[in-house]
Amino acid sequence: MSDHHPERREESEESDVVQVVWDQAFTGYDFGRWHPMAPVRLDLTARLCEQLGLFERPGVRVVGAEPADDELLATVHDRAYVEAVKAASADPRQAQAVFGLGTEDDPAFPGMHEAAARIVGGSVDLGRALVAGRAQHGVNFCGGMHHAKPGCASGFCVYNDAAAAIVAMLRDGAERIVYVDLDCHHGDGTEAVFWDDPRVLTVSVHESGTTLFPGTGFADELGGPRALGGAVNLALPARTGDAGWLRAVHAVVPQLVRSFAPDVLVTQHGCDTHALDPLGHLQVSVDAQRVAAASMHALAHEAAAGRWLALGGGGYEVVDVVPRTWAHLVAEASQQPLDPSTPLPAAWREHVRATFGRDAPSAMTDGEPATFAGWESGYDPDDAVDRAILATRRAAFPLHGLDPDFD
Numbered sequence: 001m002s003d004h005h006p007e008r009r010e011e012s013e014e015s016d017v018v019q020v021v022w023d024q025a026f027t028g029y030d031f032g033r034w035h036p037m038a039p040v041r042l043d044l045t046a047r048l049c050e051q052l053g054l055f056e057r058p059g060v061r062v063v064g065a066e067p068a069d070d071e072l073l074a075t076v077h078d079r080a081y082v083e084a085v086k087a088a089s090a091d092p093r094q095a096q097a098v099f100g101l102g103t104e105d106d107p108a109f110p111g112m113h114e115a116a117a118r119i120v121g122g123s124v125d126l127g128r129a130l131v132a133g134r135a136q137h138g139v140n141f142c143g144g145m146h147h148a149k150p151g152c153a154s155g156f157c158v159y160n161d162a163a164a165a166i167v168a169m170l171r172d173g174a175e176r177i178v179y180v181d182l183d184c185h186h187g188d189g190t191e192a193v194f195w196d197d198p199r200v201l202t203v204s205v206h207e208s209g210t211t212l213f214p215g216t217g218f219a220d221e222l223g224g225p226r227a228l229g230g231a232v233n234l235a236l237p238a239r240t241g242d243a244g245w246l247r248a249v250h251a252v253v254p255q256l257v258r259s260f261a262p263d264v265l266v267t268q269h270g271c272d273t274h275a276l277d278p279l280g281h282l283q284v285s286v287d288a289q290r291v292a293a294a295s296m297h298a299l300a301h302e303a304a305a306g307r308w309l310a311l312g313g314g315g316y317e318v319v320d321v322v323p324r325t326w327a328h329l330v331a332e333a334s335q336q337p338l339d340p341s342t343p344l345p346a347a348w349r350e351h352v353r354a355t356f357g358r359d360a361p362s363a364m365t366d367g368e369p370a371t372f373a374g375w376e377s378g379y380d381p382d383d384a385v386d387r388a389i390l391a392t393r394r395a396a397f398p399l400h401g402l403d404p405d406f407d
């Protein structure tokens with residue numbers, strides 16, 4: 001819409017509100033005591049945001065959300081699947097594995113439908129607020145359920161809030177949207193929804209499927225015939241650290257976003273890329289995740305008229321990693337990034353000690369410089385990260401009129 005209706009872009013810039021989704025009800029998304037997706041990760045994140053004063057900042061509007069209704073869920077999901085989730089939600093013994101329910105990754109629990117639909121409601125509300133000009137940035141750290149597919153649950157994800165928000169924005173008048181997925185895992189569900197849709201470019205930078213679930217997301221997976229190049233994947237070797245991860249993100253994402261010129265930038269900030277994460281095998285720090293969030297924010301202003309929808313995602317180190325990474329994300333979106341040396345509030349650390357019997361980190365940093373060499377400085381064909389980056393640039397860049405070696 002931006003290129004074709006410049007007057008609407010002007011209107012949309014009137015609001016600089018940053019809308020953040022939070023309500024204690026989101027902790028109802030609970031697969032049970034032994035599951036890695038523990039709702040306390042959201043509770044600790046919200047407590048940290050509150051105690052850092054982020055929710056009280058000028059321009060920040062904290063909103064809850066109602067569960068998405070069946071019509072809204074049906075914009076992404078098969079009705080038979082939604083019915084199966086409802087049945088499993090009412091009686092977990094009814095869970096059907098054919099829909100991915102009642103499995104080890106996605107065990108059924110009472111209230112599962114409402115809890116998952118609430119996440120969709122939150123992200124869709126944010127997306128619609130951005131397109132209507134009621135907010136400039138939106139953050140839903142409870143969202144980013146990127147593995148959920150139209151017809152099944154997968155990888156701890158029941159309903160795909162990212163995809164539903166994108167569909168809602170397209171229906172409201174957005175014409176082009178870029179979705180950038182920075183989770184440790186390939187963003188396969190969101191990619192699948194828009195696989196053959198030329199209006200949506202999905203870019204996923206993740207640990208290679210050779211070593212991590214879901215086993216997909218290689219450079220040659222590029223989208224369907226109507227939208228070739230509309231899916232871009234960068235598969236990084238296990239153990240990639242800050243310098244390689246940031247170099248990879250910056251060697252593909254800004255170029256593609258600028259070239260695609262979206263009306264809205266949607267980003268997924270799964271923080272299971274962290275070295276301490278129990279599931280992934282990348283070695284990224286909170287500092288590098290903060291730098292990546294700042295880059296996505298700047299890119300939204302540069303290439304998407306400032307419309308930025310930032311979502312959470314994976315992240316299973318619930319004390320040391322998730323709360324700090326997503327508090328940084330909220331701070332970044334509220335136009336005032338936190339200094340990495342900011343101490344963690346004493347009350348938050350005491351809560352962690354009382355709840356988990358362990359020490360929390362003392363500051364908002366891992367002490368890492370989070371610096372990297374840009375692709376323009378040249379590349380090393382013997383380096384595994386550079387080979388992965390080059391494979392993606394060679395496969396995808398020509399489909400966007402970009403030069404794999406020089407852009």
Ligand SMILES: [Zn+2]
Pocket residue numbers: 183184185270272313314315
């Ligand atoms: Zn993940």
Ligand SMILES: [Zn+2]
Pocket residue numbers: 137297301306333335
């Ligand atoms: Zn901004």
